Amino acid sequence: MDLSLNVNGRPEQFSAQPNELLVERLRDGLGLTGTKVGCDTGQCGTCVVRLDGRSVKSCLILTAAAAGSAVTTIEGVTTPGGELSGLQEALRQEHGTQCGFCTPGMVMALGELVDNTADREAPTEPEIREWLTGNLCRCTGYHSVVRGVQRACSAAREDAPAQPATATAAAASGQEG
Amino acid sequence: MTTVTGETSPQGGGVLGRPLDIREDPQLLRGEATYVGDIDLPGTAHMAILGSPVAHAKILSIDTKAAEQLPGVLKVATAADFTDVMPLPCIWIPGGVESHFPPHPYGLPGSRPVLSGDTVRHVGDPLAVVVAETPRQAAAALAAISVEYEPLTAVTRADEALAEGAPQLHEAVPGNLNAYWTCGDKDRTDAAIAAAEVTVELDLVNQRTINSPIEPRGAVGDYNAATGEYTLYASTQGPHNHRFLLSALVLGIPFNKLRVVAPTVGGSFGTKGYLYPDMPLVLLLSKALGRPVKWVDTRTGLMNSTVQGRDHRQHVTLAGTRDGRITAVRCTSYANLGAYPSTIGPGVATALMGRSISGMYDIDAAFCEVYAAFTNTVSLGAQRGSGRAEAAFLMERLVDRYASEIGMDPAAVRRKNLVPKEKFPYDNGLGWTYDSGDYQLNFDRAIELSGYADMPARKTEARARGKRLGVGIASYVAICGVGPSTRMSKEGMLGGTWESANIRVHPTGEVTVTVGSASTGQSHGTVFAQVAADELGIDPAQVQVYEGDTLKAPYGQGTYGSRSYSMAAPAIALTARKIKSKLVKAGAVFLGVPEDKVVYADGKVFVEGHEDDTENTKTFAELAMALWYGWGLPPEIEPALDETTHFDPPDFNYPFGTHVAVVEIDELTGETEVVAYTAVDDAGNIGNPKIVLGQIEGSIVHGLGQALMEHAEYAPDGQLVSRDLGHYALPRAIDAPFFTLDKTVTPSPHNPLGAKGAGEIATVPPAAAVVNAVVDALSDLGVRHIDMPVTPEKVWRRLRGEAQ
Numbered sequence: 001m002d003l004s005l006n007v008n009g010r011p012e013q014f015s016a017q018p019n020e021l022l023v024e025r026l027r028d029g030l031g032l033t034g035t036k037v038g039c040d041t042g043q044c045g046t047c048v049v050r051l052d053g054r055s056v057k058s059c060l061i062l063t064a065a066a067a068g069s070a071v072t073t074i075e076g077v078t079t080p081g082g083e084l085s086g087l088q089e090a091l092r093q094e095h096g097t098q099c100g101f102c103t104p105g106m107v108m109a110l111g112e113l114v115d116n117t118a119d120r121e122a123p124t125e126p127e128i129r130e131w132l133t134g135n136l137c138r139c140t141g142y143h144s145v146v147r148g149v150q151r152a153c154s155a156a157r158e159d160a161p162a163q164p165a166t167a168t169a170a171a172a173s174g175q176e177g
Numbered sequence: 178m179t180t181v182t183g184e185t186s187p188q189g190g191g192v193l194g195r196p197l198d199i200r201e202d203p204q205l206l207r208g209e210a211t212y213v214g215d216i217d218l219p220g221t222a223h224m225a226i227l228g229s230p231v232a233h234a235k236i237l238s239i240d241t242k243a244a245e246q247l248p249g250v251l252k253v254a255t256a257a258d259f260t261d262v263m264p265l266p267c268i269w270i271p272g273g274v275e276s277h278f279p280p281h282p283y284g285l286p287g288s289r290p291v292l293s294g295d296t297v298r299h300v301g302d303p304l305a306v307v308v309a310e311t312p313r314q315a316a317a318a319l320a321a322i323s324v325e326y327e328p329l330t331a332v333t334r335a336d337e338a339l340a341e342g343a344p345q346l347h348e349a350v351p352g353n354l355n356a357y358w359t360c361g362d363k364d365r366t367d368a369a370i371a372a373a374e375v376t377v378e379l380d381l382v383n384q385r386t387i388n389s390p391i392e393p394r395g396a397v398g399d400y401n402a403a404t405g406e407y408t409l410y411a412s413t414q415g416p417h418n419h420r421f422l423l424s425a426l427v428l429g430i431p432f433n434k435l436r437v438v439a440p441t442v443g444g445s446f447g448t449k450g451y452l453y454p455d456m457p458l459v460l461l462l463s464k465a466l467g468r469p470v471k472w473v474d475t476r477t478g479l480m481n482s483t484v485q486g487r488d489h490r491q492h493v494t495l496a497g498t499r500d501g502r503i504t505a506v507r508c509t510s511y512a513n514l515g516a517y518p519s520t521i522g523p524g525v526a527t528a529l530m531g532r533s534i535s536g537m538y539d540i541d542a543a544f545c546e547v548y549a550a551f552t553n554t555v556s557l558g559a560q561r562g563s564g565r566a567e568a569a570f571l572m573e574r575l576v577d578r579y580a581s582e583i584g585m586d587p588a589a590v591r592r593k594n595l596v597p598k599e600k601f602p603y604d605n606g607l608g609w610t611y612d613s614g615d616y617q618l619n620f621d622r623a624i625e626l627s628g629y630a631d632m633p634a635r636k637t638e639a640r641a642r643g644k645r646l647g648v649g650i651a652s653y654v655a656i657c658g659v660g661p662s663t664r665m666s667k668e669g670m671l672g673g674t675w676e677s678a679n680i681r682v683h684p685t686g687e688v689t690v691t692v693g694s695a696s697t698g699q700s701h702g703t704v705f706a707q708v709a710a711d712e713l714g715i716d717p718a719q720v721q722v723y724e725g726d727t728l729k730a731p732y733g734q735g736t737y738g739s740r741s742y743s744m745a746a747p748a749i750a751l752t753a754r755k756i757k758s759k760l761v762k763a764g765a766v767f768l769g770v771p772e773d774k775v776v777y778a779d780g781k782v783f784v785e786g787h788e789d790d791t792e793n794t795k796t797f798a799e800l801a802m803a804l805w806y807g808w809g810l811p812p813e814i815e816p817a818l819d820e821t822t823h824f825d826p827p828d829f830n831y832p833f834g835t836h837v838a839v840v841e842i843d844e845l846t847g848e849t850e851v852v853a854y855t856a857v858d859d860a861g862n863i864g865n866p867k868i869v870l871g872q873i874e875g876s877i878v879h880g881l882g883q884a885l886m887e888h889a890e891y892a893p894d895g896q897l898v899s900r901d902l903g904h905y906a907l908p909r910a911i912d913a914p915f916f917t918l919d920k921t922v923t924p925s926p927h928n929p930l931g932a933k934g935a936g937e938i939a940t941v942p943p944a945a946a947v948v949n950a951v952v953d954a955l956s957d958l959g960v961r962h963i964d965m966p967v968t969p970e971k972v973w974r975r976l977r978g979e980a981q
Contacts, residue, residue: 033211034209035208036212036391036443038391038443039476040477040901041902043901043903044391044476075207081207084203088206091202092203092206093198095868095870095871097199097201097202098444098698098872098875099390099391099392099443099698100201100204100205100206100441100443101390101444128910130910130911135910136391136909137391138388138390138875139444139698140874140875141875141876141878141913142909144870146910
């Protein structure tokens, strides 16, 4: 079937089998190998991408079911070799990686949490850990990741102007436009 | 959240010992690192492996015709296609025992063929492969291979495999016994136990667990017909080892025709150092098809093919006096090697465990015997903390049992028996000689930091909330720094275990360090640059580290047993000293003074007493360029700066530590929550505390996993019940408790950095600490032991008075 996706801001059109998984399209079809496959059962979270802004496991979604949506992968978070996002920078400072295989999925899952806290109360440590339960890491024991998220949330709140959420979003959008 | 109270103490005022940012991190955070699954060579075909669905059977026939007809299928192969390939070898059969296994053509003990032909011996045992245009086509074709099996009875426990009438796995191994191995003094130990005032005994199950790196294994084979050269890209923690084993011992091709490349590797924890059938298969099939062949495992595939860990059933005895002096320890262990001896599995199950059982204690008599048996399960191998964790578990459980028996505080019993500082080097009577340590300092620090004295009050407070609070201590010594090659040969290791490093100084003053080790997430690029920069007195940003490619790096054994920083880093430091020595010689020539008047410091050479005088100084970069040109050098000085060191230490090193776990058990649900965890570890001098902090935290959580949830469970017919992550629990972020971390620093005398192993050492004690805490919480119910994993159901039953 002929399908289309907007991937990292670029329209993509292609033909796919009905049983193709989104992660296969991203990795094999589009060569976006930052998204990883670590298990067969949706447990590990290495394949998390943002689908219309929400973090989802791309190994649990058919490409066909995502058709017409906007997908952001880890490659869409920064330009190659470019400046790290606030979350990535915070994780770098806390060394929230080791082997790095779970890292892209974590950045994509946690990105949603951090984005949502710029103008709200920062998440508590239990909330961060709860948010992370969909992502497995065998190296770090999660502590440095949690510290990174706390750092990122603090930075995001300090950077955010003291305005209502909608006004902030409008202002940001206006600046970009 | 982790609290770190230890001081960071840089060594020598340089960049070593400092928590420098990790240079690997930005690439990993952007998803730009290349793992084996991301490698996409032009024209690649894809391989899938058919694993046996039954645990033990004779193969009567395999029909591949239907599979060969399917779309995209390029080749279907079985054992019959690889009759000229040598079996995978086992290179660590513990010394002094007969392996009972058919020898490998090169005189080594054999292990398994690349594909099983007549018999399959565990679920997942590979017996056929398909290569197709796409991974999906290859996987689909597996289903079309028709295999006729004659089922045989399976056995999954080591003790049952050794019983009379048990199913026999290998004709050449009567009674399924691979090795009976002992260490220590049996007569002396038996006598001490017979004469003791107090003896305590325990029957322990150290359950089988699955290491579960988040990246499953993968391999890409690329044969170049024009040159006859093979390249293997693989998720390996020992590319040089794999090159040696594959070229000379399996494929029978010249050593210099095989290149092994480890790209970024997504965790290993022991499992990716082994030789697996997929590695020779992708190379052979690439040659057969004239295309690169790629294989990436699934999670279920990993669980029934990649080596698993632990798995001992033990009867252990401790003897002592009524006033708390331990006089003897004895262990009889049944180790489950799985269906085939893995590359080094038999050594892990025997020497690494047995020689470690006396832990931190000064014990007069100790003895360990291991019956290492074959069963219809996945082969056994190393796992983060391998051997030492099993040893610490039995010893630390015994100490608590003993303390309870004599009515003495478990901390006091431990304190009384620690090896005293003045006794180092200390021969533990089981084959290890501990290099250095101040166990009292370390132990006291852990007890103090944990708030041990407040536990009675905390227990009372918890009971008021419907919780039972328990506290458990576990101390350990972990053999690391494998190792001294001659010593390892006596241990039965077939091959040198030294490590090497090369330093090349470029004409522009930049430095390239290449090492034989290979990171699986330990940030070698950062810390090895620190080592070289510190020695040379230059900026670490000038230093680039290369490893993981046999074409570029010198030989070495790779990353295992927490050895990289105490083996490869000393090799780098010693090489940097050779560079400095040459710079001094060259400096003497260029400065026109005798060599003994020349000093090297802070990245420059100068005439003694003239450090700030530019006339009498040459910088590192100036000398690098001068040596590159080679003009005006006397005959005894070769041009260029390029040095290599092969480091083979005089003995192992022995990090140690003490952990204290505090658990709360819910009276209603039986759920165990680790509410506080204190760890004080001693890894000698540390290169980059940021790296080690992460390793300590991750290791503790790994150990908690074994205590609380992880179990590779086999049904009696040999089916692996925990076949995916829906059936095998790994700790998640919510399972990690608050940690309080500290360290003591006792340098090892066995390497020039004073380093000890660090990466996995904190995995060694957590299981014992947690189970000790759980038993403490339930002790008033008469509970004396509880088997891992300590699931809510098990505890719930004990709370209601059911026996284990």
